[in-house]
Amino acid sequence: MKPINKILQGDALEILKKIDDDIIDVGVTSPPYNKGERHKGWLVKNVKYNKASDDTPESIYQREQIKVLNETFRITKLGGSFFYNHKTRWNKGVMIHPMKWLTRTKWVVRQEIIWDRMIAANIRGWRFWQIDERIYWLYKPRNNKKIGKELKSKHALISSIWRFPPERKNEHPAPFPLELPTRIVYSILDGEKGLVLDPYVGSGTTLVAAKLLGCDYIGIDISREYIDEAKKRVTNCEVERRILEEELEKHKVRKTFEERKLNGEFTGRFRNGDLIKQKGLF
Numbered sequence: 001m002k003p004i005n006k007i008l009q010g011d012a013l014e015i016l017k018k019i020d021d022d023i024i025d026v027g028v029t030s031p032p033y034n035k036g037e038r039h040k041g042w043l044v045k046n047v048k049y050n051k052a053s054d055d056t057p058e059s060i061y062q063r064e065q066i067k068v069l070n071e072t073f074r075i076t077k078l079g080g081s082f083f084y085n086h087k088t089r090w091n092k093g094v095m096i097h098p099m100k101w102l103t104r105t106k107w108v109v110r111q112e113i114i115w116d117r118m119i120a121a122n123i124r125g126w127r128f129w130q131i132d133e134r135i136y137w138l139y140k141p142r143n144n145k146k147i148g149k150e151l152k153s154k155h156a157l158i159s160s161i162w163r164f165p166p167e168r169k170n171e172h173p174a175p176f177p178l179e180l181p182t183r184i185v186y187s188i189l190d191g192e193k194g195l196v197l198d199p200y201v202g203s204g205t206t207l208v209a210a211k212l213l214g215c216d217y218i219g220i221d222i223s224r225e226y227i228d229e230a231k232k233r234v235t236n237c238e239v240e241r242r243i244l245e246e247e248l249e250k251h252k253v254r255k256t257f258e259e260r261k262l263n264g265e266f267t268g269r270f271r272n273g274d275l276i277k278q279k280g281l282f
């Protein structure tokens with residue numbers, strides 16, 4: 001099936017299996033992290049989904065994620081991308097890194113992006129305050145070539161450390177901010193239309209970005225309630241356009257590196273150790 005502009009209710013893996021091969025241009029998702037619901041944070045609300053447990057034996061969780069990732073690979077076009085938001089976790093003091101299961105999927109891991117959230121729920125002294133998450137750019141090679149097409153420089157000039165605070169004006173327990181899927185879809189498709197996937201769609205943030213950028217979408221979530229909210233949000237997405245426009249402003253090249261160099265202007269991003277504050281990077 002090719003359920004264009006639909007949000008489907010059910011288990012991500014089971015629904016993905018029914019979708020046609022090679023139809024998705026770009027995907028963005030944040031799956032449940034298997035954080036174990038008993039570990040409560042106290043600074044912000046604890047993450048608890050209404051229709052799914054976030055407390056599965058780790059080996060079963062990783063096996064399931066590999067299957068979901070391989071199904072997203074199958075339904076993605078050659079040369080297509082999937083951005084997978086996750087984080088490093090610890091179980092009884094042993095670190096669990098997402099690369100542990102990502103390297104066992106069919107995807108090529110093209111980049112690891114650090115998402116600096118600036119705040120996080122748990123503050124305990126076992127280790128430094130973990131305010132980072134990761135976003136993995138996964139790539140489906142064309143003709144076995146793992147490098148792929150270059151990004152336009154206006155997108156590539158955005159660094160591999162992304163700083164956005166978590167979303168606060170949203171009833172969903174774990175939404176990401178609209179800037180995040182906007183940055184991804186806009187950088188990969190560069191304003192062209194395409195088909196965007198989010199198999200753990202939650203409050204529909206990825207679909208809002210897709211629709212505002214003129215793309216089609218497919219969303220999946222296990223919770224009927226979250227889907228109902230996501231549908232309302234997508235219908236009323238115009239109210240969020242300002243946030244999207246602010247993100248797009250960051251992808252403007254005002255003067256190319258070459259123009260600056262020819263004029264004898266400063267070409268770096270830092271002067272005397274300080275980041276130069278300007279709206280666009282160049």
Ligand SMILES: C[S@@+](CC[C@H](N)C(=O)[O-])C[C@H]1O[C@@H](n2cnc3c(N)ncnc32)[C@H](O)[C@@H]1O
Pocket residue numbers: 010011012013029030031032049050051052172174175176177199200201202203204205206220221222223226
């Ligand atoms: C981290 S949240 C996604 C939030 C989303 N990025 C947003 O901005 O709102 C993960 C979502 O996965 C859903 N979920 C959990 N297990 C699932 C499963 N097996 N199949 C499909 N969806 C599932 C939860 O209901 C939750 O909405």
